[in-house]
Amino acid sequence: MSAQTDSARPGQARKVLLSSLVGSTVEWYEFFIYGTAASLVFDRLFFPDFDPLVGTLLALSTFAIAFVARPIGGVVFGHFGDRIGRKSMLVLTLTLMGGATFVIGILPTYDQIGVAAPILLVLVRLVQGFSLGGEYSGAVLMSVEHAEGRKRGFFGAVVNTGAGWGLLLANLVFLIVSQLPEAAFDAWGWRIPFLLSAVLVGIGLFIRLKLGESPEFEKVKKADKVRKVPVLDVLRNHLSLVALMCLAYLSAGVTFYIGTVFSLTYGTKQLDIDRSLLLGLVIAVNVLTIIGIPFFGWLSDRIGRKPIFLAGIVGMLVLPYLWFPMLNSGDTALMLIGFLVLFVPYAANYGVMPTFFTHIFPTGVRYTGMSIGYTLGTVLGSGLAPIIATFLLDQTGSWLSIALYMSAAGVLSFVAALFLHERADTPGQVTATVAAKR
Template identity: 40%
Template sequence: MAETETRTGPSRRTILTASLVGTSIEWYDYYIFGTAAALVFGTLFYPQFSTAAGTIAAFGTFAMGFIARPLGAALFGHFGDRIGRKSMLVITLVITGGATFCIGLLPTYAAIGIGAPLLLVGLRLLQGLAVGGEWGGAVLIATEHARPAQRAFYGSFAQFGVPIGVLTSNLAFLAVSGLPDASFLSWGWRIPFLLSVLLILVGVLVRARLADTRDFAQVKQREGVSRMPFGELVRTEPRNLALACLASIAPPATGYMVIVYMLNYGTQAAGFARPTLLALILASTLVWIAAIVVAGLAADRFGAKRIYVLGALTAVIWPFPMFALVDTGHWGAAGLAFFVAAIVQGIMAGAQGGLFTELFDARFRYSGISIAYQMGGMIGGALTPIVATSLYAATGSSAPLALYLTALCAITLVTVLGLRVRTAPTG
């Protein structure tokens, strides 16, 4: 395929770059909040609580972003199905980056009291609202430009944004984590948030080159644009929508247990140094990216649903061995735990974009895949760090944590089997 712009649409390089760069920047913005919640927000914004309660409060603030994400999915999905995919991608990128930059400027509880956590919650909600509309648009801008036989591979580029966001956010915090504690708590933690403004400029420039997708153009040509995409979605595809929401739980549940909760658990319960854990999670993201590539290619060859089922099965199996390895307190064992978890996530991520594109008609596809993905993220991602912290505080054991994660992943394994996939996505 030629790598130049043509009259039929943007080049493959432009499409994949826009999908990859934009999601990477938005997930960087999103994940630095999770890292900060594990490392500093409890101390700076909830100092009136005990250590455990402050951590739970910080994770609760982190969870507020997940609550806003389904609302963002419905909002931006509605306009993405009515106006187009491209414009929503630019808007969500600007909103997320602006909220992230403002978090880096926030005064702490010591400076303004209760106003500090209230402002933090408000910006987190705004951040979550915009991220809620990001994933669906980024997936569709890639998959709806691709031939049916390449949709999973194209969709996997949007999925790269998650591990790359983790990688870059961890790199940013790793760069400042070596500062003395006083400096880190005073100004060092702010640097990763403030850097967001530079990344947003890059993302907007890349996405401005996009044209809307062929599938959406075909809907417009036959005057098939839905007036109420969400209502039509619920009326015509309620079963697939409900199952897709539940099938989306395992990837964020596994991911947030590792990249967010483990930063707290590993330092307080397993005795790891903060830079060690950050470095191990950073290294595991490279495995995650490689697994996404392989899974995306395999999904196009063997079927996206089959590969996603395989990933869900490994997600059910891995939680108990993962915690057992981390509990050894040895960095090599913990690294193995995180690397395998990255493969588990990568298998599901590589297939998910192609699979979800095949579930819904183009008239309401942006709404359908966005709501399903974000509802799964809310259940699997928002609750997991909070429940894990509470379970460990109550029991002092990692076994209930592993059991909880296994149960969430089992829900995904069962429900994905019931999804009805189209033979080829249609517009």
């Protein structure tokens, strides 16, 4: 069977890639503006009666709680994505995420309605996490399953730049509103990024509604091989793959969220670094990832995905011991170099992750299996990372404990990834032997 049959026409594939990238960028923008606000201002607005450390931990906990809802969203959207198709689930996830984000922008604070404010914040945050639980896997699958075999690594990587674009937009908006006087920022400035999301959601929905369905899902449907209860199939036959995928993700999640979320709290409160400078550094490193992630995806189509995935983990395991001293120096140039060095291996690992993870499960349960494995990894890695880092710093007073934590996550991910393999029927798969001949 030809590659043209297995994948969409090139023009259609590029259209799907663009739509998935835009939608993914919107979703991540909304997610990251919350993380930034939780680090900078939510402790004062929603938890003002607590000790500063406790307030920060509580604010970051509301950031983490969305990760708890992600696996539930992964199960629900994965089930229906494997039952009725990828496209409809992507429209629904974007709608839910956009509505929840806009609501946060109009929420009253603790001073206005008391304890009801943080309760409402948590409820809306759960909706955000629930929707994002089905977003990532669906966007990746739509793009990868539309792509030709030799372009799948690149297509998956481009979708993964949505995280970088989303964080870049989120920090640019916060960088602008952070120029306001602190009183104005606390009163209404922090709401602007959340309200602006309505415009981005409208654009994302307009593009996604024009998508065609995944050709690989259509093949499963035509062959009458759609699973009745995909989640049960995954739990009965592929549970070990779910666990390994979860652990394989840890290093990337811990590195990214400590580098982009925890660093804001650590830099402003421990090192007394200007908030705008830190946001500028995070913006700079995202430019690197937006360039680096597609490069490593392109490279994986030529030399294979697993070697790059493992090499990235090794870098993230070792380089925190260089990043923290450079951050602690307070020198702008050194801090920038430190961020760039830490995020090169992250870009390598995260660049090949979507296509590597896509081909772990058979097509009939791919949405469900990938959603559960990936979202469980985000709970243990991404969601808990800023809280664990804050706790370790308070208990030890040293960045070394956080670096050791990042290394431990790297060891777990490396060992788990050793046991993950792309399926033998993966289109365009590059083996070591084939790579050596190229």
